[in-house]
Amino acid sequence: MIDVADDVTAPAAASPATSTAVAEPVARASQARPAGSAPGGRRKTGAAAWRKRAEIAFFVAPALVLMFLFVILPILTAVQMSVYRWKGFGPMVDFVGLRNYVSVLNNNVFTDALTHNLIIVVGSILLQLPLGLAIALLLNRKMWGQGLLRTIIFVPYVLAEVIAGVVWFQLLQPQYGVIDTILASLGIQGPPQGFLGTPDLALWTVLVVLTWKYLGLAVILFLAGLQGVSEDLYEAAALDGASWWQVQRKITIPLLGPTMRTWGFLSMIGSLQLFDMVWILTGGGPANATTTMATFLVNEGTRRQNFGIAGAASVILFVVALVLALAYQYFILRRDTQPDDGRGARKKRKGADA
């Protein structure tokens, strides 16, 4: 989604505005002539240019002002907070330089939280990519009840994380929860403290619940991507006697590449911001086993009033997210910005060969 800028704009952009800039003040007459040639055109186009600029400002300003007030300003405030010791009231006077950063980075709770975030980032992709792909490939055929199936698979994604979390919290209750009951009937003893109460299991349990919640998004996006794959390719492959598996591996999956890579980006950004589900399921516990960067900074900021520490953690979270996003762009999404024709043709040939 970041790479849209250049390819989309190029063709559509050029024509309308060049004509409109000139056409407007002298509507009909100037249409025939290019800008400069009209006598006195200089002054008129000058006025038109000003008017155009005013219009642009009028249209864009509300969005920019809103984003400045509620996006940019808070981030600048986070940077400012991060170099003061501040309890949340009065002016910030107790300048401490980078000491908050040092203390955050030396804080095991924070570094563990960062590790948990990274585990969730990688774990989500490793679980949801193969599962989502498998389900999407299975569903990508004419079958009875397909529409209903898609709807059902998407339901968890639409539920609030809080609601999904509260339901799962009940399901996962130790001993009396339905999951432990089912396990017991299979002769398996659930952990005595429950899945969410056992430090070694809690993070993995959260990961499973997150997979349940977000798998539907992967499936829906992959299915949408699959619809973009031309029927011809499948026909050609079928004529060549390719097996179903060969077709998927040589044609479908490669052509789904851009969709998978963009989904991975969305998933990564989401995992780095993880808060709601953890807050509901474990509150970051037991023994800080499931803290994330977001729970850390909310804890420090609003519960302990350590706004300097919270500010420093915010800035670090932002830098981590930015670095990972840029790295993802550079190493993974870059292929998608290359011209598409050559690759598509090569894939087509490869598919037909199979």
Added chain:
Amino acid sequence: MSTATASPARRRSAGKVTGSKIVVYAISLVVVALTMGPVLYGVLGGFRTNAQIAADPAGLPGPWVFSNYANVLQNPSFWQYFLNSTIIAVLTTAVVVVFGIMAAYPLARYQFKGREALFLVFVIGLLFPATVAIVPLFILITQNFGMGNTWWGVALPQAAFALPMTVVILRPFLMALPKELEEASMLDGTSRIGFFWRILLPLSGPGMVTVGVLAFVGSWNAYLLPLLLLRGDMKTLPLGVADFSSEHSADTAGVFAFTTLAMIPALVFFLAMQKRIVNGLQGAVKG
């Protein structure tokens, strides 16, 4: 595509598939069970008593009990939370759609120096997750803007963080409208602003619905920002659900009933707007 060439391949695959078809349906059933199981368990749990749940956690309601749902529906807090969620979501959606389409219009259909740079501002905005700014946002809104514990105090920042995605989705949409429309209206002496009002706005209805639905669902489900900003009677449904489940943790059936009723609006909205949501997400992925 011509059906004549397609049919031999299709017939062959249809013959081959019957065996694997059973497998596909079986896997589909498992997926459906795993997906809907927790949701249905919550819905059905609301129809049981706590004694029933304690005696047999995995059982079905027997007899069916309606008092849990009735209690929630008679709970004034539930309706207060519902109202707050609705108002905040409507405000967020209105601001996102109006400011988003306004910003996307010149970025899509004006030719000017620095246009791509301006668009890049919105693209970069995508990289600023709301979580990063949450603590300073809390400080600014409560201390500097005086909007703590108000509907606007939640709606405006939510709209601000939804705007980059909105503009990124809407711009290609507006670009795709044929330029002849614009030229024709210019020939008739319509100004660019007139064009925006009379032609572009009506035509971009579907795009606005898509971004509007995404903004609405995002706001309806939001938790972190309302958690920091809203107190008492101003709370939204997700906060209410979380509170209810921790305050009445012994009343499992009541928690299920409350949770189920809180999820209904989002589910109904989703079923009505399913196409739009999926299109929007696709649009976000394709750019």
